[in-house]
């Protein structure tokens with residue numbers, strides 16, 4: 001049985017994720033599930049309501065729903081964890097403004113994972129700023145494999161994919177191998193230099209490459225903020241969709257010649273990035289279920305400069321959490 005932890009179980013992303021998980025959209029229709037949902041004590045009554053709704057769906061795969069506010073109890077035996085529980089930013093804020101308040105959450109949760117989760121647990125951090133929160137979590141879980149901790153940049157990848165497809169009047173399925181480098185922040189770098197459109201290099205399709213370095217990049221970097229401005233709340237359904245698919249990418253062998261973007265622990269990375277960050281790289285999952293960074297993608301000078309800026313931002317975030 002898969003034991004899936006979701007933190008922030010009464011929050012808006014969880015509300016858009018839990019019913020897909022319980023329906024078997026991640027592990028298929030033959031795998032029984034336990035959902036183990038963590039919330040802060042004040043939100044437990046709301047979480048109780050979510051539990052009632054899950055029960056009322058009568059999902060055949062859902063064997064057990066456990067709710068609570070003690071990470072040690074909720075992380076017990078976890079095979080997969082979605083760490084959503086954290087404060088979202090409001091209008092005018094950067095995600096890193098949340099670091100002080102949200103960072104501490106991932107200390108306790110890293111420790112609880114270390115003590116209670118399955119030793120092979122796969123952890124996807126979504127709560128912002130997700131790269132550095134993920135670094136905090138893995139540092140507090142010394143007995144777990146740091147390569148099993150991931151920060152979500154799958155939503156940025158899909159945003160970039162949509163922008164490129166729209167620009168060309170094509171379907172998103174025609175666009176592949178877009179890479180998101182760096183931090184899930186306004187310095188993230190969407191890169192189409194190795195992407196393909198209908199199997200041909202994407203670069204061949206652009207008569208005006210200035211769009212790729214201007215409007216395209218800023219649209220993807222600012223998409224989260226644009227949604228907050230429009231909705232008054234941060235993305236939730238698209239975040240949940242990406243979280244489900246990010247975990248699917250992590251646990252499913254990647255098709256030949258493809259990759260996906262994910263924030264992973266940077267130790268041993270083949271791109272000369274600081275060795276102690278959680279950084280978004282192009283990744284693949286092998287048949288044994290292990291994730292590795294796709295090596296050898298060339299950077300031109302423009303890309304190199306942008307990626308370095310995102311690396312520096314992550315180094316600053318790491319500096320800021322040292323007192324924690």
Ligand code: NAD
Nearest residue numbers: 008010011012013039040043085086087088126127128239
């Ligand atoms: P939300 O406020 O609707 O829900 C968050 C929930 O987390 C709340 O119910 C809150 O009570 C709970 N929570 C807070 N501290 C907790 C703790 N210590 N343990 C367990 N639960 C706790 O927020 P949301 O819209 O669901 O977003 C959650 C996080 O995901 C935010 O930080 C947001 O910025 C981030 N996010 C990331 C991405 C991404 O692409 N990486 C996309 C969208 C949102």
Ligand code: LMR
Nearest residue numbers: 089095128224225234235
């Ligand atoms: C997003 O990218 O939509 C999330 O990280 C929420 C935010 O703060 O932008």
